[in-house]
Amino acid sequence: MSNLTITDGDATYTNAVELIYDSVVWAITNAGYPNMKIVIGEIGWPTDGYPHANIKNAERFNKGLLKFIASKQGTPLRPGPIEAYLHSLSDENKFLTTFGAYQRHWGIYESNGNPKYKIDFSSQDRDEYPFQAKGVVSMPHRWCVFNGDTSNLALVRKNYKLACEVTDCTTLEEGSSCGGLSEESKFLMLSMDVTKGKSKK
Numbered sequence: 001m002s003n004l005t006i007t008d009g010d011a012t013y014t015n016a017v018e019l020i021y022d023s024v025v026w027a028i029t030n031a032g033y034p035n036m037k038i039v040i041g042e043i044g045w046p047t048d049g050y051p052h053a054n055i056k057n058a059e060r061f062n063k064g065l066l067k068f069i070a071s072k073q074g075t076p077l078r079p080g081p082i083e084a085y086l087h088s089l090s091d092e093n094k095f096l097t098t099f100g101a102y103q104r105h106w107g108i109y110e111s112n113g114n115p116k117y118k119i120d121f122s123s124q125d126r127d128e129y130p131f132q133a134k135g136v137v138s139m140p141h142r143w144c145v146f147n148g149d150t151s152n153l154a155l156v157r158k159n160y161k162l163a164c165e166v167t168d169c170t171t172l173e174e175g176s177s178c179g180g181l182s183e184e185s186k187f188l189m190l191s192m193d194v195t196k197g198k199s200k201k
Contacts, residue, residue, distance in 0.1 A: 011076035017043070017065060022077040029077075038078075042087030047116055049102030051175040059117035062086065062108070063125070070123035090133075093168040101170035109133055 006013045013019040021038065028036050045061035046053035065084070074080040091107035109115055113133030120126040150156055163169070171178045 013076070015064065015068065017068065018075045021082065022075045025075065025077040038082075040082065040084035043084050044087040044106050044108075046102035046105045047091075047107070048105040049097075049170045049173060049176045050100055053102045053105060053175075054177070055117050058108075059119065062117075062119050066120065066123050067125055070125075097170060101173035101176055104168060104170045112136055112138060 004014070006019060008019075011022065013022070017040075021040070024038055028034070028038075043065065045058040047055050047058045065086075069082055069084055072081045074082055086108070088106040088108070090109045091105050091111060093104055093111070095104045097103050107116070108119060108130070113136035115129045115132065118127055118129050120128060121130055160169075170176060172181065173179055
């Protein structure tokens with residue numbers, strides 16, 4: 001998974017999943033529950049909304065994770081199978097962004113049902129895209145057009161904030177895929193997006 005290794009006593013870790021998992025094993029063992037079952041409730045990598053949240057890193061992380069889980073090798077402190085659940089199958093455009101814009105972009109699939117990257121759910125490490133989702137219903141394509149008037153930037157920013165209340169602006173946040181755009185450009189892009197049946201065209 002990584003070239004970085006961390007040694008803790010007799011244990012050597014090559015990825016954060018093992019290290020964090022064994023931190024929990026150590027904690028519950030010292031609390032008197034050495035045989036308590038551990039389930040990783042959600043694990044994954046976001047594809048947007050943060051500087052290192054992108055498709056390349058998400059594909060690398062999830063492929064490595066599935067390979068590790070499929071090996072059933074477990075961790076130094078608890079060898080054997082690990083139960084884990086991928087987060088998430090699709091992006092969630094209404095998810096709260098309290099901790100960051102990336103929270104809406106954990107999906108393996110785009111909103112149109114197309115997979116974002118190659119991943120083999122069978123854990124056979126095949127280099128292929130999963131099947132496209134079927135039965136996806138989309139709203140008709142509609143656009144609002146910005147008239148180009150940026151003479152009042154305070155009004156542009158106000159309208160930008162208003163628009164963000166009804167649509168997903170997380171890709172425009174600092175460090176996101178469109179985060180380097182000027183306020184005017186952000187508003188222009190958002191104006192094309194504010195339709196609830198958004199299209200990335």
